[in-house]
Amino acid sequence: DRGRTDWKIVVGRQASPSEVYAGRELQHFLKEITGVEMPIIGDAGPVGPNEILVGPSDRLAQRGVQVDWSRLGDEGFVIRTLDDALVIAGGKARGTLYGVYTFLEDVLGCRWFTPDVSRIPKRETIVIERLDIEQIPVLEYREPYFFTSFNGDWAARNKMNGNFLRLEERHGGKIDYSSLFVHTFDHFVPVERFFDSHPE
Numbered sequence: 001d002r003g004r005t006d007w008k009i010v011v012g013r014q015a016s017p018s019e020v021y022a023g024r025e026l027q028h029f030l031k032e033i034t035g036v037e038m039p040i041i042g043d044a045g046p047v048g049p050n051e052i053l054v055g056p057s058d059r060l061a062q063r064g065v066q067v068d069w070s071r072l073g074d075e076g077f078v079i080r081t082l083d084d085a086l087v088i089a090g091g092k093a094r095g096t097l098y099g100v101y102t103f104l105e106d107v108l109g110c111r112w113f114t115p116d117v118s119r120i121p122k123r124e125t126i127v128i129e130r131l132d133i134e135q136i137p138v139l140e141y142r143e144p145y146f147f148t149s150f151n152g153d154w155a156a157r158n159k160m161n162g163n164f165l166r167l168e169e170r171h172g173g174k175i176d177y178s179s180l181f182v183h184t185f186d187h188f189v190p191v192e193r194f195f196d197s198h199p200e
Contacts, residue, residue: 001125007050009040012057018172019055022097026054026088029104032120049084055096056089074172075161076136079103081128094161094172101157102135112158115151141175 011023023040031037043057053059060067065087067078077090077099088099104110107128111119143162149155152166161167163181167174180187 003035003124005034005036005038005050007038007052008048009038009052009054010043010057010059011040011054012043012059015055015057016092016172017169018094018097019092021170022088022100023054025097026052026100026104029108029110029120030126033108033110033123034126051084052086052088054088054100056092059085060087060089072134072136075159076134077102079107079131079133081131086128086131094156094159097156097172098135098137098159101159102133106133107131112154114148115154141177 009023009027011020015023027038027040038052043059047059047062051059053063053065056067056069063082063085065080065082067089069091072078072091072095074091074093075095075098077095078087079099079102080087086103088096088103090096090099108123108126109119109121113119137159141162142160143149143165144160145162145164149158149160150164150166152168152171155161155165155167156171161172161175163174163176165174
């Protein structure tokens with residue numbers, strides 16, 4: 001609120017690389033929005049007021065928060081408000097990171113149009129309403145195939161996870177079915193073997 005905050009971002013001691021990165025991305029964009037850098041702390045200490053709980057941590061159990069991790073899979077997430085906390089937590093691979101980007105996009109209005117063009121709104125004060133969001137991607141594989149989209153940061157911010165994208169461990173990796181991607185018909189049905197007997 002107007003250049004000050006007593007809120008903290010909590011990231012668990014057992015956090016995956018993408019969960020650690022999710023905390024940093026939230027910190028980065030909240031600073032861009034408000035000008036205030038919110039501290040990131042671990043979950044070893046006692047529960048305190050005004051915490052944003054990023055990813056699985058001891059804090060969830062301490063606060064009595066139940067999350068069905070198996071239902072969320074690698075990429076699903078929940079965003080929930082508590083009396084004095086905000087929970088953004090999801091699947092270990094990419095779920096928590098996608099939850100952070102969804103919060104920034106849907107609640108705070110951030111947009112990442114290209115790696116070089118984004119819209120990050122400026123606000124003196126952030127107030128959020130009660131939230132109880134759960135999202136689980138319907139499509140396992142998501143990849144727009146154009147060279148700009150290969151940028152790993154842009155791809156992660158837009159929840160892309162495909163084969164050709166430059167997604168690193170901090171982004172939660174990517175889905176890569178095989179080295180065969182397109183133009184595979186002759187590989188599976190070789191002309192020299194089948195054309196004479198099946199010219200159709």
